[in-house]
Amino acid sequence: MNALRNSPAALNALLILATMVCFVLSLGTGSADVSVGKGIADAYRGVTSMESLIVTELRLPRALLALLIGGTLGMAGAALQGMLRNPLAEPGIIGVSNGAALGAVVMFYFGFASIGWYLLPLGGLLGACLAVLCLVLLVPHNSNVLTLILAGIAINAIGSALIALALNFAPSPYAMQEIVYWLLGSVTNRSLHDVAIALPFMAIGWLMMLRCGSFLEALTLGEDTAQSLGFNVRRLRWILVGGVAASIGAAVSVSGNIGFVGLVVPHVLRPLVGYSPRRLLAVSFWGGAILLLLADIVVQLLSHGGEMKLGVVTALVGGPFFLYLILRTRSYWS
Amino acid sequence: MNGAALLEGKSLAFSVDGVAILRDISLQVQRGELVGLIGPNGAGKSTLLRLLCGIEPATQGEVFWQDCAFSALSLDARARQIGYLTQGAKAQWPVSVERVVALGRLPHRGLWRDNSAADAAAIEQAMQMAEVTAYRQRIATTLSGGEQTLVMLARIFATQPQLIFADEPVAALDPYHQLHVMELLRAHAQGEHAGVVVLHDLSLAARFCDRLYLLNHGSIFCCGSPAAVLTRDNLRTVYGIDSRIECSAEGVSVTPTQRIREGHP
Numbered sequence: 001m002n003a004l005r006n007s008p009a010a011l012n013a014l015l016i017l018a019t020m021v022c023f024v025l026s027l028g029t030g031s032a033d034v035s036v037g038k039g040i041a042d043a044y045r046g047v048t049s050m051e052s053l054i055v056t057e058l059r060l061p062r063a064l065l066a067l068l069i070g071g072t073l074g075m076a077g078a079a080l081q082g083m084l085r086n087p088l089a090e091p092g093i094i095g096v097s098n099g100a101a102l103g104a105v106v107m108f109y110f111g112f113a114s115i116g117w118y119l120l121p122l123g124g125l126l127g128a129c130l131a132v133l134c135l136v137l138l139v140p141h142n143s144n145v146l147t148l149i150l151a152g153i154a155i156n157a158i159g160s161a162l163i164a165l166a167l168n169f170a171p172s173p174y175a176m177q178e179i180v181y182w183l184l185g186s187v188t189n190r191s192l193h194d195v196a197i198a199l200p201f202m203a204i205g206w207l208m209m210l211r212c213g214s215f216l217e218a219l220t221l222g223e224d225t226a227q228s229l230g231f232n233v234r235r236l237r238w239i240l241v242g243g244v245a246a247s248i249g250a251a252v253s254v255s256g257n258i259g260f261v262g263l264v265v266p267h268v269l270r271p272l273v274g275y276s277p278r279r280l281l282a283v284s285f286w287g288g289a290i291l292l293l294l295a296d297i298v299v300q301l302l303s304h305g306g307e308m309k310l311g312v313v314t315a316l317v318g319g320p321f322f323l324y325l326i327l328r329t330r331s332y333w334s
Numbered sequence: 335m336n337g338a339a340l341l342e343g344k345s346l347a348f349s350v351d352g353v354a355i356l357r358d359i360s361l362q363v364q365r366g367e368l369v370g371l372i373g374p375n376g377a378g379k380s381t382l383l384r385l386l387c388g389i390e391p392a393t394q395g396e397v398f399w400q401d402c403a404f405s406a407l408s409l410d411a412r413a414r415q416i417g418y419l420t421q422g423a424k425a426q427w428p429v430s431v432e433r434v435v436a437l438g439r440l441p442h443r444g445l446w447r448d449n450s451a452a453d454a455a456a457i458e459q460a461m462q463m464a465e466v467t468a469y470r471q472r473i474a475t476t477l478s479g480g481e482q483t484l485v486m487l488a489r490i491f492a493t494q495p496q497l498i499f500a501d502e503p504v505a506a507l508d509p510y511h512q513l514h515v516m517e518l519l520r521a522h523a524q525g526e527h528a529g530v531v532v533l534h535d536l537s538l539a540a541r542f543c544d545r546l547y548l549l550n551h552g553s554i555f556c557c558g559s560p561a562a563v564l565t566r567d568n569l570r571t572v573y574g575i576d577s578r579i580e581c582s583a584e585g586v587s588v589t590p591t592q593r594i595r596e597g598h599p
Contacts, residue, residue, distance in 0.1 A: 085426040218440055220427050221489070224420050227389045229493075230413025230441040275427040 074288020077262020095155030103127020124253030185311020205247025260318020438492030480511030
């Protein structure tokens with residue numbers, strides 16, 4: 001552990017390796033017993049076989065999305081926590097994920113999603129932006145955790161209410177069922193097309209967040225000190241918030257709500273990077289990817305017939321963890 | 335005093351939502367001097383400090399760094415010249431002392447680059463100056479208030495700034511640490527360097543500062559050497575207190591004796 005703490009490169013390498021292992025494991029997991037190697041080889045040679053179809057149409061998009069979305073959730077959690085200097089900030093808890101879900105639902109149900117591929121992630125992005133904007137306006141910086149959580153509850157409630165409204169006016173019970181299933185959060189039955197839709201927005205978001213690494217480092221000493229250290233606090237805060245909104249918006253618009261990854265991952269990894277908010281960003285990306293890949297494998301192994309949703313599993317594990325965090329940090333903020 | 339002052343504020347004013355916080359403030363900081371800002375609570379000392387170090391833009395007037403407008407310099411260039419110690423500054427994550435001090439090197443670093451050898455040397459030197467090397471591995475948030483202030487000073491020394499601004503650096507410290515912090519600020523303000531410090535302890539201000547600015551209701555009441563500023567009449571008018579002022583070999587010492595007006599200021 002100590003060797004890892006002193007060498008950020010080693011920690012990153014280890015996490016990347018673990019991500020690759022989980023990715024391969026994920027490719028090998030599924031209801032059909034097929035040779036993944038043969039599938040990849042066939043797909044590469046352009047041969048259409050059962051193996052190549054299963055790998056390219058089912059396994060690969062699923063594993064890729066679990067990796068990318070897990071990574072996004074992890075990094076966005078680390079970024080928000082660094083910005084608000086608060087270990088309880090998380091895209092789901094503070095309402096950003098719900099905002100993105102609302103944006104995507106609106107695109108779905110008014111039929112915009114069929115006009116252009118970019119409108120669905122754009123809807124998610126706008127929804128996420130709106131939620132973050134509310135948060136920034138509602139919560140003065142460096143205020144206590146309670147204000148943050150309360151503002152999050154309010155934003156979540158408004159988001160949920162509007163989603164419920166959309167459900168209310170869903171054109172058919174079937175459509176309603178589809179939207180509810182989608183909201184529960186899953187990476188099942190997605191295609192490489194979904195990956196292609198979300199990836200550009202996510203990548204832009206990652207770059208924006210990574211760009212703010214030194215700024216997050218300086219924020220360790222508060223906003224005034226960061227400003228005196230040469231950081232344009234107002235501008236960088238918007239870049240950071242924009243990065244979170246872009247990546248979370250895109251992630252939620254393809255996978256629905258997958259909560260608590262952004263809470264658990266940075267919390268576990270923070271001591272390993274000596275509480276450096278900058279180094280935590282990349283590390284949390286890989287940590288999130290590993291967690292979601294593993295969670296998705298567990299979901300597939302446990303599912304017989306009716307499939308468990310990934311978002312349900314992360315919420316079942318993450319909810320109690322959130323409670324534990326509150327209890328542990330209670331003395332610190334009450 | 336060769337040429338222009340190191341830092342000069344010309345007719346600074348600052349207002350929030352139309353309410354004037356500071357009015358027509360002009361002040362200079364020369365090389366080699368430690369300037370004290372004193373005055374009652376709410377006089378605008380902290381706000382003035384924020385204007386001077388460029389955290390907040392002045393509503394009117396301009397701050398000059400040597401001969402050029404301070405606001406015309408890039409944020410990075412400014413950050414390399416100044417160090418700003420906020421009131422009750424402390425780390426908000428449990429990071430090690432060493433890492434806190436290393437943050438002082440941020441203005442010297444590129445966007446994606448890690449610390450260089452020159453940075454490491456500056457960090458080492460800064461920790462020695464502030465005498466925090468002994469607990470470099472300790473977690474900054476677990477230290478005592480006095481030790482935390484020294485760590486924050488070490489962070490500022492790591493930047494190697496020409497001018498240090500300190501906002502009530504000794505407010506909650508014991509006498510030992512008060513003297514230690516003031517000695518460090520005094521030692522820094524030599525040669526080409528200088529310092530501006532907001533203080534409530536008038537005796538410390540008299541002892542360590544070369545010149546004092548006494549603020550009252552957002553404007554400068556008077557300025558000059560400690561002996562000229564800290565007079566019974568001035569303290570009566572501005573603070574509303576009676577005091578005993580003694581001059582000795584250690585400098586001027588001020589002992590407030592009683593309030594003279596109810597509800598002042």
